[in-house]
Amino acid sequence: MEWLKDSIVIETRGKGLYPITNQISPLLESWQIMEGICHLFIQHTSASLVISESYDPSARQDLEVFMERLVPENESWHRHTIEGADDSPSHMRSILTASSLSIPVDEGKLSLGTWQGVYLFEHRNHSHRRKVLIRCLKIS
Amino acid sequence: MEWLKDSIVIETRGKGLYPITNQISPLLESWQIMEGICHLFIQHTSASLVISESYDPSARQDLEVFMERLVPENESWHRHTIEGADDSPSHMRSILTASSLSIPVDEGKLSLGTWQGVYLFEHRNHSHRRKVLIRCLKIS
Amino acid sequence: MEWLKDSIVIETRGKGLYPITNQISPLLESWQIMEGICHLFIQHTSASLVISESYDPSARQDLEVFMERLVPENESWHRHTIEGADDSPSHMRSILTASSLSIPVDEGKLSLGTWQGVYLFEHRNHSHRRKVLIRCLKIS
Numbered sequence: 001m002e003w004l005k006d007s008i009v010i011e012t013r014g015k016g017l018y019p020i021t022n023q024i025s026p027l028l029e030s031w032q033i034m035e036g037i038c039h040l041f042i043q044h045t046s047a048s049l050v051i052s053e054s055y056d057p058s059a060r061q062d063l064e065v066f067m068e069r070l071v072p073e074n075e076s077w078h079r080h081t082i083e084g085a086d087d088s089p090s091h092m093r094s095i096l097t098a099s100s101l102s103i104p105v106d107e108g109k110l111s112l113g114t115w116q117g118v119y120l121f122e123h124r125n126h127s128h129r130r131k132v133l134i135r136c137l138k139i140s
Numbered sequence: 141m142e143w144l145k146d147s148i149v150i151e152t153r154g155k156g157l158y159p160i161t162n163q164i165s166p167l168l169e170s171w172q173i174m175e176g177i178c179h180l181f182i183q184h185t186s187a188s189l190v191i192s193e194s195y196d197p198s199a200r201q202d203l204e205v206f207m208e209r210l211v212p213e214n215e216s217w218h219r220h221t222i223e224g225a226d227d228s229p230s231h232m233r234s235i236l237t238a239s240s241l242s243i244p245v246d247e248g249k250l251s252l253g254t255w256q257g258v259y260l261f262e263h264r265n266h267s268h269r270r271k272v273l274i275r276c277l278k279i280s
Numbered sequence: 281m282e283w284l285k286d287s288i289v290i291e292t293r294g295k296g297l298y299p300i301t302n303q304i305s306p307l308l309e310s311w312q313i314m315e316g317i318c319h320l321f322i323q324h325t326s327a328s329l330v331i332s333e334s335y336d337p338s339a340r341q342d343l344e345v346f347m348e349r350l351v352p353e354n355e356s357w358h359r360h361t362i363e364g365a366d367d368s369p370s371h372m373r374s375i376l377t378a379s380s381l382s383i384p385v386d387e388g389k390l391s392l393g394t395w396q397g398v399y400l401f402e403h404r405n406h407s408h409r410r411k412v413l414i415r416c417l418k419i420s
Contacts, residue, residue, distance in 0.1 A: 001141060001281060003315070003419040005384070035143070037179055037275055039317055039382050043393030045333045051239040053185045053231050058220040062228040063235065065217055070210075070350075077345055080338040088342040091333050095343065095401075099331040100382045102179050102240045104145070104275045111273055113183030121235075133391055135317055135384045137277070137417070139143040141281060175283070177319055177415055191379040193325045193371050198360040202368040203375065205357055210350075242319050242380045244285070244415045251413055253323030261375075277417070279283040 002138040004031045010130045012047070012122040015068075015086075017060045021118045024110060024134060033138045034108050040101045040118070041133040046090035047122045048097040049132070054117025067093050067121075090123035097121055105136065142278040144171045150270045152187070152262040155208075155226075157200045161258045164250060164274060173278045174248050180241045180258070181273040186230035187262045188237040189272070194257025207233050207261075230263035237261055245276065282418040284311045290410045292327070292402040295348075295366075297340045301398045304390060304414060313418045314388050320381045320398070321413040326370035327402045328377040329412070334397025347373050347401075370403035377401055385416065 008023045024038065042049050053059035071092045073085040080088040101118070104111040110118070120130055148163045164178065182189050193199035211232045213225040220228040241258070244251040250258070260270055288303045304318065322329050333339035351372045353365040360368040381398070384391040390398070400410055 001143070003281070005315075005386075035145075039384065041382065041384055041391065043391070043396065045331065045339075045393070045395055050235040051185065052235055053220075056220055056222070059185075059228060059231050062218055062220045063231060066211070066228075066232045071346070078342055080333075080336055080342045082336070088339060088346075091339050091343060092346045095330040095332055095377055097235055098238070098378070102181065102242055102382055104179065104181050104273050106145075111181065111183070113185070113271070115185055116183065116239075131393070133384050141283070175285075190375040191325065192375055193360075196360055196362070199325075199368060199371050202358055202360045203371060206351070206368075206372045237375055238378070242321065242382055244319065244321050244413050246285075251321065251323070253325070253411070255325055256323065 004136045004138055007131050007133045010120050012128045012130055014125055015122055016064050017119040017121055019117055020120050024118065027134055028105060028108060031136065031138060033105050033136055034140045036105045036137045036139045038103050038105050038110060039135045042099055043131045043133065045094055046124050047120060047130050048094040048099060049101050050097050050119050050121050051101065051116050052119060053115050055115050086125045093123040144276045144278055147271055147273045150260050152268045152270055154265055155262050156204050157259040157261055159257055160260050160272065164258065167274055168245060168248060171276065171278060173245050173276055174280045176245045176277045176279045178243050178245050178250060179275045182239055183271045183273065185234055186264050187260060187270050188234040188239060189241050190237050190259050190261050191241065191256050192259060193255050195255050226265045233263040284416045284418055287411055287413045290400050292408045292410055294405055295402055296344050297399040297401055299397055300400050300412065304398065307414055308385060308388060311416065311418060313385050313416055314420045316385045316417045316419045318383050318385050318390060319415045322379055323411045323413065325374055326404050327400060327410050328374040328379060329381050330377050330399050330401050331381065331396050332399060333395050335395050366405045373403045
């Protein structure tokens with residue numbers, strides 16, 4: 001068994017789902033992992049990780065609208081608004097989704113289902129430089 | 141240390157919580173794992189994984205009603221409705237719960253709390269064949 | 281590689297976010313882990329784990345109010361109320377957040393982002409003794 005580590009950086013340009021599957025795959029190839037498990041961890045509290053539908057863009061658009069409506073901004077009771085109306089809601093949206101994901105690797109690839117993709121969910125309006133840690137346990 | 145892998149299939153018959161703890165336990169026994177960790181990963185974007193109350197069925201019924209109300213169907217702004225009114229909400233409900241779970245194994249069993257059970261949460265109306273990958277790191 | 285295990289107990293005094301990062305760090309030190317991964321698992325269905333903003337207390341206060349509003353108590357359709365109005369909502373709030381978290385360890389510390397902290401989210405009104413399992417794979 002071997003432990004392999006790296007991180008990827010995602011330059012976001014406002015709220016939304018950013019596909020990252022294609023940034024993880026080359027790492028697996030360079031590490032020549034055939035089998036194992038890949039742990040993803042996002043080092044932020046205003047962006048998160050999700051696995052969702054990767055085929056039809058309208059599914060992602062609906063997820064983005066949904067999150068805006070489920071966690072509204074500009075609520076009178078919000079106190080943590082020092083960085084803007086999207087500040088506190090960004091933390092709420094983050095805890096409702098994931099900070100860490102563990103995805104099996106088989107035959108050299110993330111063992112995602114046919115329609116699954118891995119996404120970074122940016123919850124802030126402005127551009128951000130987001131870091132996701134990748135840690136893989138290589139079995140073979 | 142040893143790496144053990146398998147998958148389980150759950151035949152769902154519409155929305156709801158399906159217990160899967162009893163499908164994982166026999167795998168641990170056959171692998172003779174006394175100690176380690178078990179990673180579960182669901183290969184779908186319209187069904188998810190949760191750990192919840194396993195004793196009183198009314199707790200699960202409330203969770204099912206809750207999810208229907210928290211993420212309503214037939215909203216005018218839903219665009220991803222090609223497979224029906226439950227299509228887009230199924231992805232929303234999935235990202236609010238879990239795609240992957242990591243559960244310690246001790247004394248040959250999943251180290252669940254007294255009232256915890258592992259469930260597949262089906263978010264679609266029709267019957268589906270759902271696949272959950274099981275990957276265990278066996279320490280002893 | 282080495283497998284290290286322990287658990288921490290958090291005595292909660294009603295609903296809210298309880299910081300636990302500082303209960304995990306001494307374990308990493310005593311185990312002399314420089315690099316690896318740390319899996320956290322909460323053995324309860326009415327309390328959960330989240331990673332969130334650790335700097336400004338108002339961020340946590342907003343998260344606590346948010347959860348009260350997102351998952352209201354005393355709904356007429358709640359059936360699982362044997363332990364009180366906070367019973368069923370505590371399970372709902374738990375499945376919306378996390379039961380397990382996997383956090384990389386680097387240079388002897390949890391690889392959290394600058395503003396990240398690990399929290400136990402208590403969803404019950406009364407005092408509880410909560411147990412979180414800590415399982416670490418030590419690489420070096």
